[in-house]
Amino acid sequence: MPKVTFQGGPDPAITVEAEPGQTLLEIAEEHHVKMGSACGGVCACSSCHCWIRSGEASLEEATEREEDRMDMGFDVRPYSRLGCQVRVAQADLVVELTEESVTTWYNEHPEHRPG
């Protein structure tokens, strides 16, 4: 089974096993990783924006819809993707949470906000 490492954000990096075909957002939610999902995972915001630091070549290319939505994101880079649209293939991935995504997660879970 492929492994996905989530890094960035306030928590230490975590590596988890994933099923091929699962989205990064599904995996993040399953493991309490702070990936935002303002639209509920239907490609209608950019709050699940993440950077694929390793393993990107194994992934299907972004659809036009994902690309369009990504244009709404902050600090978009060549290896940017939307976590709700990326499906894990066979290779391991390293995924970095963006500040935009973590901020949205805290807005959705204010009870977990530090301080």
Ligand code: FES
């Ligand atoms: S959760 Fe809104 S685009 Fe991914």
